[in-house]
Amino acid sequence: MAKIQAIRGMNDILPDQTPVWQFFERTVRQVLKAYGYQEIRMPIVELTDLFKRSIGEVTDIVEKEMYTFEDRNGDSLTLRPEGTAGCVRASEEHGLLFNQTRRLWYTGPMFRHERPQKGRYRQFHQIGVECFGMTGPDIDAELLILTARLWSALGLQPHARLEINSIGTAQARRNFKEALVNYLTEFKDQLDGDSQRRLASNPLRILDSKNAETQRILDNAPVLDDFLDDESIAHFDRLRQLLDVAGVSYTVNPRLVRGLDYYGKTVFEWITDSLGAQGTICAGGRYDGLVEQLGGKSTPAVGFAMGMERLILLLETLNLVPDSVTGDADVYVTAMGETAVPAAMALSEAIRNERPDAVVITHCGGGSFKSQMKKADRSGAKVAIILGENELEAGTVALKPLRSDQPQIDIVQSQVAAALTDYLGSR
RNA sequence: GUGGGCGUAGCUCAGCUGGUAGAGCUCAGGAUUGUGACUCCUGCGGUCGAGGGUUCGAACCCCUUCGUCCACCCCA
Numbered sequence: 001m002a003k004i005q006a007i008r009g010m011n012d013i014l015p016d017q018t019p020v021w022q023f024f025e026r027t028v029r030q031v032l033k034a035y036g037y038q039e040i041r042m043p044i045v046e047l048t049d050l051f052k053r054s055i056g057e058v059t060d061i062v063e064k065e066m067y068t069f070e071d072r073n074g075d076s077l078t079l080r081p082e083g084t085a086g087c088v089r090a091s092e093e094h095g096l097l098f099n100q101t102r103r104l105w106y107t108g109p110m111f112r113h114e115r116p117q118k119g120r121y122r123q124f125h126q127i128g129v130e131c132f133g134m135t136g137p138d139i140d141a142e143l144l145i146l147t148a149r150l151w152s153a154l155g156l157q158p159h160a161r162l163e164i165n166s167i168g169t170a171q172a173r174r175n176f177k178e179a180l181v182n183y184l185t186e187f188k189d190q191l192d193g194d195s196q197r198r199l200a201s202n203p204l205r206i207l208d209s210k211n212a213e214t215q216r217i218l219d220n221a222p223v224l225d226d227f228l229d230d231e232s233i234a235h236f237d238r239l240r241q242l243l244d245v246a247g248v249s250y251t252v253n254p255r256l257v258r259g260l261d262y263y264g265k266t267v268f269e270w271i272t273d274s275l276g277a278q279g280t281i282c283a284g285g286r287y288d289g290l291v292e293q294l295g296g297k298s299t300p301a302v303g304f305a306m307g308m309e310r311l312i313l314l315l316e317t318l319n320l321v322p323d324s325v326t327g328d329a330d331v332y333v334t335a336m337g338e339t340a341v342p343a344a345m346a347l348s349e350a351i352r353n354e355r356p357d358a359v360v361i362t363h364c365g366g367g368s369f370k371s372q373m374k375k376a377d378r379s380g381a382k383v384a385i386i387l388g389e390n391e392l393e394a395g396t397v398a399l400k401p402l403r404s405d406q407p408q409i410d411i412v413q414s415q416v417a418a419a420l421t422d423y424l425g426s427r
Numbered sequence: 428g429u430g431g432g433c434g435u436a437g438c439u440c441a442g443c444u445g446g447u448a449g450a451g452c453u454c455a456g457g458a459u460u461g462u463g464a465c466u467c468c469u470g471c472g473g474u475c476g477a478g479g480g481u482u483c484g485a486a487c488c489c490c491u492u493c494g495u496c497c498a499c500c501c502c503a
Binding site for chain 1: 460461476496
């Protein structure tokens with residue numbers, strides 16, 4: 001019989017990995033909290049129409065990457081391919097956006113049926129941040145300042161660069177798109193295959209083609225900048241000013257466009273060069289039209305998403321995970337002989353009462369004393385506590401430091417937790 | 428969806444022009460009756476990804492298929 005294994009592109013995050021994930025999540029939570037962002041939790045499954053109406057019918061995500069299935073009552077449901085749509089739906093549904101401002105964040109798995117490769121998986125995890133009810137570029141700037149702070153906190157600052165652009169209003173983009181298509185049609189034969197295809201489907205994406213010949217043709221193409229409306233220009237200028245004052249460095253990439261239909265005005269990407277082809281670690285932009293498009297009252301909005309797998313991969317690649325982030329135990333309590341077992345459990349409980357911060361492993365499963373000591377060593381514990389027949393009779397335990405040359409000592413059981421301070425440090 | 432690399436023990440890998448399966452690490456036991464991390468000895472552990480073909484004989488050659496990795500497309 002064939003062995004059952006995980007679905008392609010859906011990874012198990014194993015015990016030796018989870019401490020790094022927790023470290024990352026902890027750091028992000030701290031930063032978000034410091035800016036007053038509130039967590040929101042949405043379902044992983046939504047009505048298919050929600051994504052079709054928000055992301056855009058002709059995008060790759062909707063056309064060929066969604067996990068869509070029929071519910072038992074015939075509704076078409078979809079595993080969320082991104083978080084913004086669900087966040088807007090939930091916020092609107094519960095009145096969170098009515099005449100007020102909101103700073104929200106969420107985390108969890110997203111699903112896209114793509115061919116997996118480094119830093120890209122079918123189930124992947126994002127941390128999303130969305131702000132509602134604020135029109136001006138100040139909130140755009142805050143989001144970028146916040147992410148810059150996060151990179152600093154993680155030690156990633158030298159490895160992430162920011163690219164920003166303004167893609168203006170929907171009308172401006174329509175005008176630009178028309179001009180671009182007109183221009184590029186003249187050179188159609190010289191474009192790469194993908195770009196020829198995109199000429200009809202998604203002309204804006206030709207701008208970031210990796211083909212050198214295509215890029216050369218683009219050098220003389222109309223530029224989006226010339227089509228921007230006054231308000232978008234003012235918004236963008238002000239954003240740049242705010243970033244300059246805040247000391248967040250960036251480059252303006254006039255060819256930066258985003259794949260999802262709902263973006264307008266500000267768009268941005270944080271990119272790293274240390275991850276191969278999947279170098280975008282954080283991306284987002286403004287989407288003032290989306291709330292209304294989904295049936296709510298017109299509400300300005302801006303947000304971004306971070307790819308957790310990519311960021312964790314980056315932290316590991318660059319060796320930025322602090323040594324303190326491990327699954328190591330602090331204390332390993334051995335029990336030699338039948339009568340020592342209940343005593344060891346009681347002793348462990350007493351230690352946990354006094355040191356709730358310590359990781360205390362009680363040996364279970366019997367085995368020779370030698371093998372118990374071996375497990376104590378493998379657990380990474382700083383101290384082994386030895387509890388056997390001799391100690392039981394004397395009412396003591398032996399406390400053996402495993403990571404230093406300090407000698408083993410005998411102490412009375414009631415003093416154990418206090419004595420541990422010398423080896424674990426105080427709380 | 429397209430292209431290429433790779434699938435041998437739990438992990439990392441060796442295995443010559445085809446001759447019947449190996450090492451290191453891990454794990455268990457011992458040298459050391461109650462002392463880990465170093466050393467030495469012993470042991471457990473494999474449908475060589477799967478199916479088919481060629482051959483006296485296939486881990487090795489051929490075909491198919493699945494998985495995985497990298498890149499393209501696209502995206503976080």
